[in-house]
Amino acid sequence: GAPDGGAPDGGAPDGGAPDGDASDGDAPDGPDGATRPDGGPRGQAPTDTHPAPSWLDVETAVALLASPLAGMDPADLRRLGRALRDEERAGGNAVPAPSDVLLARALAEPERLVAHERSYARGARRLGELLRAARARLAAGGTAEEALWLLWDGTPWPARLERASLRGGPAGRNADRDLDAVCALFETAARAEDRVGGRGALNFLEELDAQDIAADTLTRRHTRPDAVRLMTAHRSKGLEWSLVVVAGVQEGLWPDLRRRGSLLEADRIGRDGLAEPLTPGALLAEERRLFYVAATRARDRLVVTAVKAPAEDGDQPSRFLTELGQEPKDVPGRPRRPLAVAALVAELRATTVDPDASPELRAAAAERLARLAALTDEDGTPLVPAAHPDRWWGLAEPTRATVPLRDREHPVALSGSALDQLANTCALQWFLGREVKADAPATAAQGFGNVVHVLADEVASGRTAADLDVLMARLDSVWDGLAFDAPWKSSQEKANARVALERFLRWHVMDRAGRTPAATEHDFDVTLAAGAYQVRIRGSMDRVEADEQGRAYVVDFKTGKSAPTKDEVAHHPQLAVYQLAVREGAVDEVFGGRTPEPGGAELVQLRQAAPKKEGGDALPKIQAQEPLAGEWVGDLLASAAGRVLDERFTPSTGQHCATCSFRASCSARPEGRHVVE
Structure with a gap:
């Protein structure tokens, strides 16, 4: 910071951008003689038809x-x-x-x-x-x-x-x-x-x-008698302390033989007019006197520090050190002792629990921490609050809420995506994101998927024509509402949306083994028995189709950049839940009141091209799940319900960690382990 309380060197005193830095992200003016992009000469403001308001400068x-x-x-x-x-x-x-x-x-x-x-x-x-x-x-x-x-x-x-x-x-x-x-x-x-x-x-x-009176900026602030004081050698004249540290006594800095006020030669102004400029010898004598003032402020102990670089052209101690009457002591390497309060507290805390440290050293570290924790200012506010054990992570016993997360007397409410997250991704991520509501706001990628899903629903329901130009016009009307990091990203994603819609239209009109649409964006709410638990499944099916045997076939559109493997699709929890919901009557109303048999389900990856033998880039990638067989889905539901009721939300690592919002506080990640352990 600047010593006069203003902006740091290079900064604008009014809080704006530093000199030479365009605060709005544009490049600063070029060299003399350059012109602005509008053709005007440098140094003149561009023509603005909307100037600043007259009443507010x-x-x-x-x-x-x-x-x-x-x-x-x-x-x-x-x-x-x-x-x-x-x-x-x-x-x-x-x-x-x-x-x-x-x-x-x-x-x-x-x-x-x-x-x-x-x-x-x-x-x-x-x-x-x-x-x-x-x-x-x-x-x-x-x-x-x-x-x-x-x-x-x-x-x-x-x-x-x-x-x-x-x-x-x-x-x-x-x-x-x-x-x-x-x-x-x-x-x-x-x-x-x-x-x-x-x-x-x-x-x-x-x-x-x-009443405008200039403030007295030179008024000395009240200082505590038991505090460390930082000041220049000039300000120390006439004062004394038991211990004085003169730091940074380097050649070139002390003595500093550069002429003072050399621009306007203010150092030459004397009582009788202009005087001759000080010679290097006179400057050296003045610097020596100033060093003598600093060194003689100590009553009992004086510590003088300097840095000595191995190379001859590096930093070297001042010539004044040889005039102190004692041989300087070389201390090689970096200082082991912390040079800041936070680092000191960390070292003392580590020493108190170090099994290799002697009992005497551990006791001394604990005593020093207690002394630091007891320090307060005149109002009783702790000066080093981090030294008190009450502020240390990991010492208190884990807390437990008096009210359970879910009532065991009621069915456990889950969605298909929540089941997938609890079973295959990370239970802790599900808890912090869904239950605590601490997840990051919706991203542009989620907005991309929402728009494509809405347009697919409009086409399937007949509200919008199955025409790419019509869909792109609808897309244009809402696209600017999505927030992207940069204009180029918005253009890129819009092109990807066009490709995804084109693939959807081709998929929509193709023959799909005789299946016909029965419902789109179909909401459902069913309660299933899963072992000792009752699980309430709620959600929405992107599309329900009827096959030639009268069975219900569920389609889920995906707009993500990654897709599950073939084995993962065979046991995909969300698709399996959709088939279970069909079996429990979730689509009876669109099948004339009867409960159809589930005929399978599939993921339609609109953002990814099908293999060449299945149509190539023109069609989306299709990943099908066969009709349910076995009890694995029920076991999965029971495991997820038990985990929620017992509140067992342990973290699991994997690819999902790369986009997780809670890495900084997750015990399974290095960056979060130091916070929670």
């Missing part, structure tokens, strides 16, 4: 968005600015206005933000609506105090300050100061309203302007 808009009223961080501002520029380009503006101008425009017209993702646009939209309401209140003769209350009451800022204030500690004190400042602001607004003139908010602004 760009700098104020960006400052408001970064303020607690909107609560947007620099990353949110960049993402929103980039999205607004993409929106402009999509609207036909090849060279959109800069991001900050578009942000100001969006803040003045918050309805423009409705279509953008809430994660980064919510704060800007809320603030824009509040600003509009405040302007309307002032235009209707409202007071500045009323407008301020609209802004204050309409944001989450008051609740955040209240929570921080109640927690106490340094953050609580800061929140108390902020609340005091807000109260003073409202008092000023009320006082300004009492002034004569009938100028409304102008009186309030004049009152604020009259």
Whole structure:
């Protein structure tokens, strides 16, 4: 960070992108003489037919968005600015206005933000609506105090300050100061309203302007007597400590023989005018005096550190080390001791349970942890909370809910896909995703599958013609509602959707061993006996067909990029559940009230081509399951029901781990094992 409290070197002080970095994702201006893409000279803004609003300048808009009223961080501002520029380009503006101008425009017209993702646009939209309401209140003769209350009451800022204030500690004190400042602001607004003139908010602004006093940035903060102090050698003059560490005494850094203020030669300004610049000898003497000041601040013990590289052209200790009267001690290799509090706590914790460590060393590590855990600030807030055993994972006994996950007196409700996940994938993934509802939001791939399924249902039911151009027109009407990572990905997936629909149409009109459609998207809800359990199966069959023997044949469309093997299809839980449901009367209503025999089921892989001997790329890959035989499906249902009722959700590794949302907290994965064990 910058020493004056501003942005780090290279960063923009207003929280925007660093110098030379285009905050909206576009390339920065080229070298001198270059031109912009619209043909204009470098350094001039492109022509914009929609400039920023007259009542809200760009700098104020960006400052408001970064303020607690909107609560947007620099990353949110960049993402929103980039999205607004993409929106402009999509609207036909090849060279959109800069991001900050578009942000100001969006803040003045918050309805423009409705279509953008809430994660980064919510704060800007809320603030824009509040600003509009405040302007309307002032235009209707409202007071500045009323407008301020609209802004204050309409944001989450008051609740955040209240929570921080109640927690106490340094953050609580800061929140108390902020609340005091807000109260003073409202008092000023009320006082300004009492002034004569009938100028409304102008009186309030004049009152604020009259009280504008530059802050004293050099005021020293109160420091605790028992704390470590970090400062420069200049600031240490006149002070003393029992222990002083002078770190980084490297040649080239101390002494630093570069001239000070060389650009404007401010170092030459003296009482009698310009003086001669300091010679290297004078600079060396000044640096030596400064090192003497730093070294003499220690009453009892002085530690001076430096780095010595093996190569002669690497970092070398300062020549001043030889003037301390003692031979420097070489410590080869990296320091073994942790140089941060978190690393120190980790080493102490590891030592307390290390079987190879001596009992004395383990006891000493535990005592040091206890001392760290007992450290608090003046408000009683722990300074090293991670040192306390209450904050350590794995020490507490596993908890168990008093209310069971499922009532044993009622059938266990499962879907075909849930049975597949419990039996063949991972029970823990099913529990965290389905029961805890902690799974990631729907992906673009899932949206792809939903669209294709809906269009297949419309064709089978006769609501939409079995024509590729008609289906693509329907696809175009909803495609923009799917969220993709990039425009090229959207185009690629749209082409894949066209291929999938083309394969579906050819499959739809081909002769399928005399089978005819009986129902599409058929919902069912049946209860099955599975060993000692009752299992309620609910779901939807993509298509039910009747074969020449009057049997029911279930078709399930798939749009994924992978397919099960032949052996996996033979015991595919979801297809087997569909056949069981047919046997239990799930399709009686579409077969004239009778219960048909299940004639089998199949997966139609619309995204994958059939083998050459079965039609090649023009047709989808078909994977059929024969009519059920044996008791393996019932055993599978009983095993899944028992696992749910007994709450045995152990993780299982496999290919599904690559796309699992819970890898970081899964004991079967290396990245999650350190969290839960």
